Amino acid sequence: MPTNDSHSYNLSFTAASLRPELARIVAECYLTSGDWNLTKERILSSNALQCRSASSAVRLERELRQRLATLTHDQIGLLSQATTEDREAIAWLAACKHIRFAFEFGSEVLRDKLAAHDPVLRHSDYEAYVENKRLTHPELAQLSTSSKNKIRQVLLRMLSEAGLLAKGRPLGIIQRPTLSPAVMNVITTDNPSWLAGFLVPDTEIPSR
Template sequence: MTSSATSARRYCLSFTAAGLKPELAAVIAGIYLEAAANWALTKATVLECNALQARSANTGKRLELELRQRLQCLTGPQLQLLARGTSDERNAMAWLAVLKRIEIAADLTREVLMGKLSSLDPVLRRSDMAAFYEDCERDHPELTALAPSSQQKVRSALLQMLRDAGLLSGKAGKGGTLGTVQRPLLSPQVQELVASDDPALLAGFLLHAPAKPAKSRKSSNPPETESKPVAKPAVRSSAKPKAKAASKPAAKPKAAAKPAAKKAAPAQRAKA
């Protein structure tokens, strides 16, 4: 237990400073693209102009730092889609940044939400979340080191991000239910950007990665084994016999034509 706890990467728990915030993330991404892909200049511009419309300077700094650290995990095309895409595409890219930065969010989605859909039991319950956190605490002592109030902030922030990302619908009920797990609607461009980055990230959207090995096996061996034996013997066996057969009969009609010409000549002289 000690070895697993020390080998596991520490969870990033600073995400409570900012929720999903797709609109604010899009603002930062847009400034980044205009700043010639310079994060230092982006940070200075965001803070100087109060681009995030924070109520205080300290709040603005916390928002900027948390969101920027997430967006730095995205690729160039992903940042462009975040800045210029539709509302759903902004949500998807903001959630993708969370998955790549906040490992506990990725674990929750893969281990709990995917399991709920696979077992045909889409209702998320408090008992599901309690069991998940209990398992996490075994390998991540940083969770148990938090104060009770901070632990509650972490759990509330995660649930709210799931709702904002479209993975959880409905409100918490009296019977211990937290909502219904669902797959968010993704545009083809979002799916392509996620899959080309890392197919394993599709699990964060409750999708299964495509099976690549099956396609490669079909296209590798059969064409090579079928083309070589068929083409070469067919050309060699058919060309030579036809050439010999055509050349021998062609010489005989010429030899037969000469006697016919000689017999016809005396007959014409006699008549004359």
């Protein structure tokens, strides 16, 4: 799990929200080929993600592939054949592993607010998080206004798709998703610390 604040955030994730159904297609292709480069070639040559332009296909494929490449073989296998809810969970796990900015927002902001019995996500919560992270991540201060807005928009969409954020004002209502035994197994076998991204409190996260 990434913990070193000296490493720059990956903020180029806006080519895709979770897109669990498309992630499943990439996962299936990888399990068939066993090679990420070959997976890329097959996805793009067949337009498996059904993009309208070659450039958007390249961006979408790259983002999904880079996320899925952080998963274990068992996690990819589950993504390829699981129920809708489990696919969403594994797609969010892949996002957490690849996008530390997203993982830390979930594990620090959303989880702490739930623990404080304050499930309403406000604009001020997000802005305070970004402002705090600027101290160790100057790349956040270098973003244009449009990039800042896009990052927030895509992150909130991911949280909604993962079941961590329900509709509500101002930004949504925080909720802890229910994880199936299959999802719990592939996460805890890998590293149970990732459960923090699913708003599981430390007291319920098994030690390694």
